[in-house]
Each structure stands twice: as C-alpha cells, then as structure tokens.
Amino acid sequence: MMPNFYCEYCGKKFPSIPSLTGAYCPKHPAGFSKGKHKLYEGGEKSQYFCKYCGAKFNSLQQLTSSSCPRHPDGFSKGKHAPAL
Numbered sequence: 001m002m003p004n005f006y007c008e009y010c011g012k013k014f015p016s017i018p019s020l021t022g023a024y025c026p027k028h029p030a031g032f033s034k035g036k037h038k039l040y041e042g043g044e045k046s047q048y049f050c051k052y053c054g055a056k057f058n059s060l061q062q063l064t065s066s067s068c069p070r071h072p073d074g075f076s077k078g079k080h081a082p083a084l
C-alpha cells in the first residue's frame with residue numbers, strides 16, 4: 001500500500017510530496033492560499049492530537065478546521081496544529 005501524505009495546515013491528502021508542496025493551501029497561516037501546503041511529517045494515525053492544547057481528533061482535517069484555545073498567538077487566534 002502506498003503511503004498518503006497530508007498537509008499540516010489543512011489536512012488534505014496527497015498521493016505524493018511534490019503534489020502537496022506544489023499546490024496552494026487554503027488554510028496557510030499567512031492567509032488563504034498565501035503559501036503552499038506543508039508536509040505533515042508525522043505518520044498516518046487513527047487519532048491526532050493538537051500540540052498546543054492536546055485536543056483529540058479522528059482526522060487532520062477535523063483538527064485543522066477548528067480554533068485552538070491555546071494557540072500561541074492567543075485564544076482561538078489560530079487553528080489546532082497536529083503533534084507529530
């Protein structure tokens with residue numbers, strides 16, 4: 001089975017690293033499509049944890065689509081970020 005690659009910002013799944021790093025990310029921290037997807041370097045898991053607050057999610061897409069109460073920029077100033 002081929003591994004899948006996920007974006008750390010939006011949780012989108014890609015079949016290869018070049019396809020991931022070559023496309024703009026709608027959830028880039030600098031703003032909508034202000035930069036490319038970033039490779040999530042952790043492995044594929046059944047559960048993901050936010051590295052800031054420890055919240056648990058079943059997918060990276062869920063994790064990256066809700067605001068984090070312990071985001072370093074301030075309360076809910078950004079999305080959860082996956083721990084590796």
Ligand SMILES: [Zn+2]
Binds near residue numbers: 036
């Ligand atoms: Zn992305």
Ligand SMILES: [Zn+2]
Binds near residue numbers: 051052053054069080
């Ligand atoms: Zn969080």
